[in-house]
Amino acid sequence: MLFAVLSILVFVGFAVWLWFNAPDQAPSHSGANGQPDDWSQKGEVMAWLVPLGVGIPALLSIRQIYEKLPIGLVNVPHKDYWLKRGERDYLFDCLMEFMRITAGACALLFTLSLAQTLKVGISRSWPEALLFLPTGVFLVVVAIAMWNLLRQLKPDGRDERNPKPQTEPEQ
Template sequence: MPSPAQPHRNPPSERAALVFAIASILVFLGFSVWFWVQTPENVATHFDSGGQPDDWTSKAGLLWIFVPLGVGLPALLSIRPLYEKLPASLINAPHKEYWLERGEKTYLVDCLMELLRITAGLTALLVAAILVIIAEGARSATMSEWLTFVPTVIFLIATGLAVWRFYRKLTPPR
């Protein structure tokens, strides 16, 4: 059983996850500028089952929603002091009691922050992909199914792997 003074077998890469979250937010902001420059004033925002647009929104209105979502949510997920101050009873993590009983709340929060920051970066990239999908729809006037399917599947697989990593890191040593 590791003590607070001993290093863990697989310490979380919380800083790398923070760099990923920040880089993803910057990529999202870059795609937002590209979207503003490349798309017409009104863009299709909903498509019927045949891939034909059936609802339109101004690009300014769309960015008014997407920029706070693509920057704000990932930023909120990345602010460590918010989660450090949470009472342990509000943290829902596997094997939480094991780590708290050993005085390892810092390790628990490190693992949580790694998960949240990876999820934050993936969220920013997913919202950037949605902007690209909308821009492509504006160019071609139809929406191919693979264009929406691929980013969603990548997001779900990557998020699932991050959750699996979180679980593995918090599984007590044998």
């Protein structure tokens, strides 16, 4: 949860900084070549980008949303195994760890969108790697979070709270 909250705070801080430093006209769309092809008032750009940058990560972080869904809509690996064992809380603990890491990564990706707006809007010369590296980092972070979710939910006869392998009772 801490990563998601800190990432959202970074986004909000950067948005506030951008509000005071970007010109009144800011790029609101870029073409496939990465060059802006539409410009809008800074307030218009911020009016849709900031709610998305805060809202999506916040929604991804709220456990109650996922716990209230019909369990059939929750799509995680080996869900039935953990439910049959009565480990619904463990299943949702693992899911929410993944979702909150993804939420933090999304907030940082929205920060990248603001950085690209800032770069063009105030004509800063930033190395291209600075703009593309965060996208790669986002993908790596989400991939590691997914691997961790798969590892935690793998029904290998043990779980985090009981490291001894479960064995079938002898008959």
